[in-house]
Amino acid sequence: xxxxxxxxxxxxxxxxxxxxxxxxxxxxxxxxxxxxxxxxxxxxxxxxxxxxxxxxxxxxxxxxxxxxxxxxxxxxxxxxxxxxxxxxxxxxxxxxxxxxxxxxxxxxxxxxxxxxxxxxxxxxxxxxxxxxxxxxxxxxxxxxxxxxxxxxxxxxxxxxxxxx
Numbered sequence: 001x002x003x004x005x006x007x008x009x010x011x012x013x014x015x016x017x018x019x020x021x022x023x024x025x026x027x028x029x030x031x032x033x034x035x036x037x038x039x040x041x042x043x044x045x046x047x048x049x050x051x052x053x054x055x056x057x058x059x060x061x062x063x064x065x066x067x068x069x070x071x072x073x074x075x076x077x078x079x080x081x082x083x084x085x086x087x088x089x090x091x092x093x094x095x096x097x098x099x100x101x102x103x104x105x106x107x108x109x110x111x112x113x114x115x116x117x118x119x120x121x122x123x124x125x126x127x128x129x130x131x132x133x134x135x136x137x138x139x140x141x142x143x144x145x146x147x148x149x150x151x152x153x154x155x156x157x158x159x160x161x162x163x164x
Contacts, residue, residue: 006096007125011118017096018104018122020129027091028130035084042075085123092126 003022008015023031086106094101095108102108104122113119128135 003129005125005129009113009118009122011113011115016112018125019094019096019101020092020125022129023091031084031088031091034080038077038080038084041077042072088130089123089126092130093122
């Protein structure tokens with residue numbers, strides 16, 4: 001069952017409702033592989049390890065920004081990073097307009113959000129629903145919905161020829 005969450009982004013006085021759904025495990029794995037590839041190129045992952053758990057080490061690197069960490073970020077391939085962020089938002093968020101759900105794309109974001117702070121808030125919420133280990137208490141104002149997606153179940157019926 002995948003986690004879902006409804007959030008409202010206020011952008012220049014306009015409220016936009018979004019429905020977020022955590023990506024599948026396979027999508028998360030593929031997205032994480034590409035994100036690690038971008039980070040490895042920068043050298044940021046060469047920081048000193050604090051545990052044997054990779055995600056814990058990554059979280060520690062980002063919690064302890066310093067001069068060397070910031071200089072590593074200067075080597076980020078911005079085109080690849082932009083594509084990764086758009087993919088994260090596109091696979092996670094749908095904008096709710098009345099009874100309709102609109103897939104969030106770059107075109108939709110260009111047409112709706114004007115304030116960069118609003119865009120960053122949406123991106124942050126998409127990151128945190130998919131990677132809750134990076135969320136610190138109090139960073140997300142929205143709470144996950146009590147509902148989660150219903151898992152699909154396939155039923156098989158075995159038909160045996162009758163013996164007459």
